[in-house]
Amino acid sequence: MNSADPFEAFCAAVCTKVRWPFARWDITQELTDHLRDHAASLEEKGLSPEEAQSQAVAAMGDPAELGRALDRVHSPLWGLTFVLLRLLILCLVFLLLENIFPYRPFSTLTSHFYEPVHTIQDRLDRGAQLIAQIPLDQWRQVDTLRIHYTNAYLVYQEPTGTRPPYWLYLEGALWQEDPFHQVGDLSYTSSYQPPSPITFSDNLGNQYDFSGEWYVGYLDPQASEVYLDYDQFGRHYRLTIPLDWGDAP
Known part of the structure; x- marks a missing residue:
């Protein structure tokens, strides 16, 4: 994508309202796939690529409003909680293995x-x-x-x-x-x-x-x-x- 791509510009505007940085990539991928599918459907109906892209973006609504809605779903609190939970699970698995196989190297x-x-x-x-x-x-x-x-x-x-x-x-x-x-x-x-x-x-x-x-x-x-x-x-x-x-x- 280049900087003039309307899909890229729309996704960037949405992600400016999303505070959890690790969610932005997934949001961008999901929105871009949806916009491309919608634009392809409009082109099949006879619209030019430029018109199809413009209408697909317009159908998504206000990017700032959409970004705030997605921020509530991907809030930093939930994101941080998920990361800490994964780290806790990894630590528990490591401790469990240490207790089950004490002083046992993984080789003959x-x-x-x-x-x-x-x-x-x-x-x-x-x-x-x-x-x-x-x-x-x-x-x-x-x-x-x-x-x-x-x-x-x-x-x-x-x-x-x-x-x-x-x-x-x-x-x-x-x-x-x-x-x-x-x-x-x-x-x-x-x-x-x-x-x-x-x-x-x-x-x-x-x-x-x-x-x-x-x-x-x-x-x-x-x-x-x-x-x-x-x-x-x-x-x-x-x-x-x-x-x-x-x-x-």
Whole structure:
């Protein structure tokens, strides 16, 4: 359109009365389409293009009055309310996704790797003794979660009361292939969190109540094997860990 176009001039006059700037483009498009359709209908009746455009514009009435009517429909208050509502909905959706998928990146990745050497070194610095490093190299699968248990470390720590002073630390990694599928918490579990899906026992029938998913304490020195059992949502697996007591004190 050029500046002499009567449709453009009419729409500009209407939009000067519309205060909400984001409504002006839609109003201009709607009015222009209506004017073009009316002018085309008049041309089919024999009017020249100039006459058809002039009569189409005249049929719309006073542009200032039309603009004020449209301003009431597209008031700044309603427009601003609509924008704020959309922003609120986006924020709520974002917060909902954050709560449903916490700390879950949207790709396949190594989601957790536990290497207990720093914990063990801290114990050794305080008088503990590393009895044995036990190679495992065992894989387990829970739906889309793959777990690789690489090593176990048998450690003698200072006795606490009458309980045995032997602890077992596991080393390994987790791969989460589907970031949207929650299969259970395999990170550290304390008494302030939901019950752990992991339990420990041994070949003598001892059950170890105090445990995290990657360590267990107060092992019976007569046991030759420790069993890690995962049980949650109908998914089960067992990891058998042979104990190498060597020259344990």
